[in-house]
Amino acid sequence: xxxxxxxDKVKSPKFGVVVFPGSNCDHDTYYVLKKIFDLxxxxxxxxxxxxxxxxxxxxxxxxxxxxxxxTGAIARFSPIMNEVINFANKGGYVLGICNGFxxxxxxxxxxxxxxxxxxLNFVCKDIYLKTGNNETVFxxxxxxxxxxxxPIAHGEGNYFADEKxxxxxxxxxxxxxxYSERDGSITDSANPNGxxxxxxxxxNKSGNILGMMPHxxxxxxxxxxxxxxxxxxxxxxxxxxx
Amino acid sequence: MFKAKVLIKRRKTILDPQGKAVExxxxxxxxxxxxxxxxxxxxxxxxxxxxxxxxxxxxxxxCKKLLANPIMEDYEFTLSEWTPSEEEIx
Numbered sequence: 001x002x003x004x005x006x007x008d009k010v011k012s013p014k015f016g017v018v019v020f021p022g023s024n025c026d027h028d029t030y031y032v033l034k035k036i037f038d039l040x041x042x043x044x045x046x047x048x049x050x051x052x053x054x055x056x057x058x059x060x061x062x063x064x065x066x067x068x069x070x071t072g073a074i075a076r077f078s079p080i081m082n083e084v085i086n087f088a089n090k091g092g093y094v095l096g097i098c099n100g101f102x103x104x105x106x107x108x109x110x111x112x113x114x115x116x117x118x119x120l121n122f123v124c125k126d127i128y129l130k131t132g133n134n135e136t137v138f139x140x141x142x143x144x145x146x147x148x149x150x151p152i153a154h155g156e157g158n159y160f161a162d163e164k165x166x167x168x169x170x171x172x173x174x175x176x177x178x179y180s181e182r183d184g185s186i187t188d189s190a191n192p193n194g195x196x197x198x199x200x201x202x203x204n205k206s207g208n209i210l211g212m213m214p215h216x217x218x219x220x221x222x223x224x225x226x227x228x229x230x231x232x233x234x235x236x237x238x239x240x241x242x
Numbered sequence: 243m244f245k246a247k248v249l250i251k252r253r254k255t256i257l258d259p260q261g262k263a264v265e266x267x268x269x270x271x272x273x274x275x276x277x278x279x280x281x282x283x284x285x286x287x288x289x290x291x292x293x294x295x296x297x298x299x300x301x302x303x304x305c306k307k308l309l310a311n312p313i314m315e316d317y318e319f320t321l322s323e324w325t326p327s328e329e330e331i332x
């Protein structure tokens with residue numbers, strides 16, 4: 001258990017993990033925050049209209065509403081999303097993982113869209129991530145690490161945006177994670193799904209909404225043999241009130 | 243050459259889970275008058291035959307054997323004379 005040493009527990013953020021019909025990484029995320037980090041975390045049912053004073057909202061991975069129509073398209077209109085959007089627009093911290101990222105895109109909280117993987121296959125494997133911006137609350141703690149080894153598991157993670165949007169993302173340093181080789185080089189062979197510019201995760205301009213396809217919650221417990229994902233949660237906890 | 247436009251519809255008596263799930267989204271949006279959402283498939287392709295009859299036969303074959311499942315789906319299609327664009331020839 002990692003309880004953040006001398007940190008005053010009262011000042012630790014409260015996490016809310018939203019559960020949509022079809023979410024399947026909700027319990028993994030809850031487990032990591034509760035059992036690995038010893039943090040205050042609750043589940044938020046998608047029909048709720050209150051975020052119950054959470055400081056960080058996590059939209060977990062899964063297949064909300066069976067991925068029907070488009071991934072995330074129906075979950076985006078779940079009752080709780082009105083609150084999540086208000087919260088995010090007021091500067092609240094929101095992390096969308098995999099399907100959660102897709103929901104953030106459909107909700108317009110982040111720009112761009114997700115299309116089917118170039119290979120047409122569902123891809124489930126460990127990949128390496130190069131951090132492109134170490135100044136966000138989600139990534140400050142990653143400083144010094146060349147790449148993160150984190151698993152992906154998705155059929156539609158092929159990120160696409162028009163040139164104008166891409167330029168904005170680049171200019172504002174919003175591309176937080178790119179698929180890379182182990183040494184950090186950005187190559188086509190390191191791109192598992194055809195994402196434009198190897199994009200794996202982006203943040204909004206204000207720096208409070210992060211969407212990422214890889215699963216940090218699946219690489220946070222040392223029992224699983226990899227813990228790089230925990231750096232993202234740790235960074236959030238250490239920097240959110242600073 | 244002909245352009246085939248095929249519409250494949252799940253039989254009304256068979257549950258359409260996708261339509262049902264999407265309609266939940268409509269309710270959440272406040273669109274309370276939307277009823278019986280059904281999501282069908284629309285498929286377009288070219289058929290490179292001289293006669294319309296030959297094209298019809300081949301489209302029927304394609305629909306029966308692959309595009310539609312005759313146990314739960316019905317299909318209908320239209321065929322029109324078609325000159326492929328340069329992009330299509332590529």
